[in-house]
Amino acid sequence: MTNPIEIIRQAVIEGRHNEIEALVDKALENEMDPELIINRAMIAGMDVVGQKFSSNEIFVPEMLVSAVTMNKGLAILKPLLQSGGGGSRGKIVVCTVKGDVHDIGKNLVKMMLEGAGFSVTDLGVDLSVENLIEEIKQLKPDILGLSALLTTTMPEMQKVIEALGDEGLRDSLRIMVGGAPVDAAFAEKIGADGYGKDAAEAVRIARSLQALSKR
């Protein structure tokens, strides 16, 4: 395997975090385009990681290490991109809803979305509806991702969606929801635009929501 893109892609998939910086540096020395490395190695690598996670070939520990690997590579590549913004595929805000402090699922979604080329702002956990509304007004994201691990905090998702409607912010925003107790039926019931059962599916949903909004 001598193709540097393929070597970097494999390093992301296998989570070879100690090697990634040297591999990226070498590719850049050989005058490879940073954007090409991001798209064909980083994003493509994380896509495979997501697929392996969805099919239970790998689990959270391996996924976290792949994300660490990707982030080390991106730290070198992003400053080199021409447009500064780096050709983001869209702006996404993620958070865990009020009353819920669980963040691993939300963090994995963030990592995977970043790996897929989205620009992601993480507003953290236990976020009140009021604070979230303020942040949405300021950040003006394309997509909002809401997470809840607890059955008791699921209803907060509905409160957020209703409040966004009251504030006139709902129509300009796509909303996706996820978390252990959430399912597609619940997402539809509360008026969300999409539901992902895991971080890989969140990326697929985000891509399709972005495609829809650009129509």
Added chain:
Amino acid sequence: MKSTSHNLVMSALFDGRKGNRPPTGTPTSIACHDLMDATGVSFPEAHLNAGAMAELALAGHEIIGFDTVMPEFSVDQEAAALGADVDWGDRDRMPDTKSFLYEDFSDIFIPDDFLEKPSMRVVSDALAILRRHVGGRVAIIGKAMGPWTLSYHMAGTQNFLLQIGLGEKGKVRKMLEQLLPATIASIQAQFQAGADMVVVADHATGNLVGAYHYEELLLPFHKELTREIDGPLILHVCGNCSDRLDFFAEAGFDAYHFEWQVDAKTAVQRVGHRMSLIGNINNPQILYQGTPEDVYNQARYAIEAGVHIIGPECAIPLATPLENLKAIVAAARDGY
């Protein structure tokens, strides 16, 4: 065999004689708003006061009709005794460990008076109260966190899982090894206080980690745990654990408390001859959002599959309607 709550559960725990109906109960939290309102006991009081704990636990038997009582509603009692900063929550919010004392995986210090710390003492005292009230009539269940869950509380869940991914197996094993004595001490204290059996909650959860992680890193410690403890032990691990059922049986637990994601028939066929099975009514969709009829049907499915003790799959959502919980008991009263 006389079909009392206590006898039905104890016999089912060892796949013994069947009485006139399957037993119902749960080794995880039964706390919900309806029971809080009925008893006048709420959170955080029910985590911190032995009398309140026992009273709320007893309501699971007296009001719902379950054959078990289990007084520990949080997963943070041991973490608090090990020095973690715990937010004990409120009526609408379960407690949560706020600080991770051993993020750097340095040596863990278990205080000499670990069992006398307020968060541990309160559980023992609550079990003793339950023993005095319903001992020999209702099955009394204690609850302890296993070394894997305690590692989440000591190092932070994401940090602990990342170290596994990074291949830091020495660090991970050292933490588990250092925390196992806390689990063992907690279990022994609860048996001495009056528990008939103790559930070990150890969240090597399906979807978070794989069966291969469990086998390599946690199974040896679970084997050591079951060797050290003479009394009946139930294992609780959330998520879809279909891929590791055989390892749980191999670990030597007497029973496994499992989620709806593991099909009841599959679980019984795979490991029902080696360990008893407890559960596995779906919490979010059925117990919380479903109707009593939905619950009844799922409970009947579990009974017909051969699940030994019928109950919720995990700590119930706080807003679970009482009628739905009673539907589990109704399904069991219709017999085998």
